[in-house]
Amino acid sequence: MKRTALITGATAGIGEETARLLSKNDFNLILTGRREERLKKLADEITRDSECKVHILVFDIRSREKTMEAVKSLPQEWMNIDVLLNNAGLAAGLNTIQEGVVDDWEQMIDTNIKGLLYITRLIAPKMVERNSGHIVNISSIAGKETYPMGNVYCATKHAVQSLTQGMRLDMLKHGIKVSSVSPGAVETEFSLVRFKGDKEKADKVYEGFTPLFAKDIAETILFILTRPAHVNIDDILVMPTAQAFSREFYRK
Structure with a gap:
């Protein structure tokens, strides 16, 4: 019997690639995001290429x-x-704390922390009722380290790590799995969004080395979701071979 997965932020990057991969591995999908055209296009592609059922929800988390x-x-x-x-x-942005843009702070806090909490609060009780389910939170190397000018972003991802641990403890007696995936540098829209559409600046982030790709993280997520019932993957840190820490790269 197919399981149903709800993916937030499915319009690009890791969310989009994970949707494609899960659709071919016995999942039905609820895809969410703000960009309706992208969601519809992805849903059409998935239903055309697989036996997966897809439902889309368009909203701002x-x-x-x-x-x-x-x-x-x-x-x-x-x-x-x-x-x-x-x-x-x-x-959003890359500034020292004293030069921080408050609107950027609020966007990151509202999306990365509060949005995660809002959707989890709505979905988790149903899992508790059934004593079954799996919550996977996408964190980051930034949730394990803090780098210059990454202050608020790093703080939000540290919060994701802490919330994941808190969920794990709270869900333990209900048999619900909780996991986090912490990627290093992944070539997605991440840097383009951070630099507010400046493609030249975004491209420089990945110059001189091979970064992770969204598919690499999608495959990691599938691995987590397909472990036996007695196995819970608490956290996986996935890095490009050329990256040792958040700002340590070997560039050729």
Whole structure:
């Protein structure tokens, strides 16, 4: 029997690639994001290329009200969610704390922490009722280290790490698995978003070495989700071969 996975931030990068991979590995999918055209295109592609059923939800996870409305709008057949992939997240700007842009801070905090909490609060109780489920949070190397001018972004990903551990403890007696994946440098829209559309600046982040790709993280997520019932992967740190720490790269 197919499991149902809800993926936040499915319009690009890790979320999009994970959707493609899970669709071919006995999952039905609820895909969420803000960009409706991208969600529809991805849903069409998946249903054309696999036997996966897809339902899309278009909303901004930063809004508690919109998140609640979206989840409550799910048809009954989609209410039993087996896997919640908290993938939606971003970095905005790269500034010292004294020169920080408050709007950037709020965007990161509202997406990376509050959005994750909003959707988890709505999905987790149903898992508890069934004593079954798996929550996977996408963290980052930035959740394990702090690098110059990464202050607030790093703080949000440290929060994701702590929340993952807290969820693990709270869900333990209910038989619900909780995991986090912490990637190093992944070539997605991440840097393009951080530098607010400056492609030249974003491309320089990945110059001189081979970064991770979204598919690498999707495969890691699939590995986590397909372990036997008695195995829980608490946390995986995945780095490019050419990256040893958050700012330590071997560039040719």
